[in-house]
Amino acid sequence: PALQPCPDTMNWLGGNVVVTLGRWSSDFTQVGDGRFVGVSPTTNAIDWTVTITGLQSCGRLYLSPSGQTAAIACSSMENMTTNTFNTADSDIVLYDATQTPPVETKRLGLGTALNAGIQPELTFVSEDVILALTYGGNATAGDTAFTVNTSTGDVTQLAAETMPFVYGGVRCSPGCGDVCLLGDMKQNALIRWQVTDGALTPLSNVNPDPTVGLPPVDIGGLL
Numbered sequence: 001p002a003l004q005p006c007p008d009t010m011n012w013l014g015g016n017v018v019v020t021l022g023r024w025s026s027d028f029t030q031v032g033d034g035r036f037v038g039v040s041p042t043t044n045a046i047d048w049t050v051t052i053t054g055l056q057s058c059g060r061l062y063l064s065p066s067g068q069t070a071a072i073a074c075s076s077m078e079n080m081t082t083n084t085f086n087t088a089d090s091d092i093v094l095y096d097a098t099q100t101p102p103v104e105t106k107r108l109g110l111g112t113a114l115n116a117g118i119q120p121e122l123t124f125v126s127e128d129v130i131l132a133l134t135y136g137g138n139a140t141a142g143d144t145a146f147t148v149n150t151s152t153g154d155v156t157q158l159a160a161e162t163m164p165f166v167y168g169g170v171r172c173s174p175g176c177g178d179v180c181l182l183g184d185m186k187q188n189a190l191i192r193w194q195v196t197d198g199a200l201t202p203l204s205n206v207n208p209d210p211t212v213g214l215p216p217v218d219i220g221g222l223l
Helices: 110-114
Strands: 007-013 016-021 033-040 045-056 069-074 091-096 103-107 118-126 129-134 144-149 155-160 167-172 179-184 189-196 199-206
Touching: 033 069, 045 069, 045 091, 069 118, 091 110, 091 118, 110 118, 110 144, 110 155, 129 167, 129 179, 144 167, 179 199
Parallel strands: 118 167
Antiparallel strands: 007 016, 016 033, 033 045, 069 091, 091 103, 118 129, 129 144, 144 155, 167 179, 179 189, 189 199
């Protein structure tokens, strides 16, 4: 009863706007299991609801290039005293996006395997490869970036920082330049990779605007 909906991020799925609900109490001492809802822009009503049982603090529902698979990352509730995450409550979950509502097909077990809170942002490198991030605080002092193969579960670490909460904004453009970008607030730069058959090759970093002095914290794109 203490939980509020806390609508957060959105994405399109078919004719619905998918809204992720944060489900926090007003004092942020309690959080509910992850949840996202399909809202009809025509009727302004919720058409369906999906609960991500056992995982908390989830991000946007992302779609694969084909639109057939969806993925959502949940970080769990941060312990504000130790700045650590409950890794058992953190993971990336896959869904069959061709069904309404989307049907859960697989959990990748990444929070436990990496001993880290998985950041709520991710991006599809290809149909079966996801680029995702961890928070520092558990196994590592700083954030990390990695890819995971959704078919095999194989994880490849790509980058690591020495501080937490400095990676933000991650986006890939499969089939349109085939480049992945990640904002690094500590370096005040965009980290770049070239995509080749689902594998990432490092490119030189880019300073997005040396005249402003504000670090990149998110990356937008046109759909």
